[in-house]
Amino acid sequence: MLQKPKAVLRMVESALAAGIHADYILMDSxxxxxxxxxxxxxxxxxxxxxxxDMKQRYYYNGHLYTLPQLAKIAMDRSKNKLYRSLMVRTRKHYLSVRIVFVRNRNKKGELLYILSTDNALSEDEIIRIYGMRWNIETFFKASKSLLKLGREFQTRSYDSAVAHTAIVFARYTFLEWLRRQENDPKTYGGLFFALCEDVQDMELSDALRSLMSLFMETINGYGTEDTETIKSKVSNWIASQSRYIKGLFPNLCWES
Structure with missing residues (x-):
């Protein structure tokens, strides 16, 4: 029964009351x-x-300008850049905001206007953060076109609509998890296997022989009476092992 902005505001208030924090709220026009x-x-x-651009006006240097007029001021300062920004204030509530003017790379006459209430953010950061909205758009596209959000069944019950939405979102979450596991090289599993491709496998027998060889070279380098005790202990340990271990060191020699 509410208008969309009022309904969204209530949803934001509900999220904040539940302890859900967001650095920024991303919105379309x-x-x-x-x-x-x-x-x-x-x-x-x-x-x-x-x-x-709805012919709204913003204060800049004490004068009111439309978005195209502000864009001309910003872009004329550096015609070679694809984006520039200006600090302005809104007309009614006098809010201090930064507007980034992004030029269409293929059509220089077309501009996008991105508003940020965080004036400390750079132009690059504002564009990068707003770019995250594309994931939201693909999410809704997949939910509506592939997972039949709002079309799977008809209901007049608000609770049923909420339940249906939760089921669709759960499906999307499972499918996205599977995609990340199988296709995304940035996941830990894929990264692990990618890094292990260059590691040559070593047999247990080769590893034990290599370890024993290193140990023998180290012991022979000491040349003290204590090494005799160590050699005796190692020889006794090998003698007490299985045939497999004994077979790896049939002719154990402590001479360097």
Whole structure:
């Protein structure tokens, strides 16, 4: 029964009350409006979101400008860069925000506008963090197109809708876990096997002979009376072992 921004605000408040913390709330242009950004800022949440040019105006150096006018000011400073930013204030609530103007690499006349309420972030960081939204878009695309979110059955019960959504998201989580295990080279399992490809396997017998050879060379280098005791103990230990171990050292010689 609520408008979408109000419903989303209640969901954010519920998440905060449950102890769920987020460094930034990422939003598309539908939600990145001044009233909604102000509501989230009042909750202590920073926002990074795409802004759509709706002829809204922002204060810059004491004057009001539209987004295209601000973009012209920013881009004229460095025509060779694909992105620039300006610190501005919103018109109604006078919020201090940074707007990053990103030029379309293929169509220089097209620009994207990304707003951040965290003024300490650099342009690169704002673009990098907002880029994480692509994972959200692919998640919703897979949930709706492949896992039939909202189309698997019809219901008028809110609880049923929530249960169905939870089931779909659980499916996605399992499928993503399997994908990471089988295909993603960044997982620990894949990385481990990739690094072990260059390690040559060694037989147990070769490893024991190599270890004993190193031990004998070390003992022979001492040249003290104590080494005789050590040699005697090792010889007795080998004699007490199985035929397999004895067979590895049939002619044990302590001479260097």
């Amino acid at each position: 539908w939600f990145t409006t001044e009233p909604f950004v102000k509501s989230l800022s009042d909750l202590g949440q920073d926002v990074i979101g795409m802004v759509k």
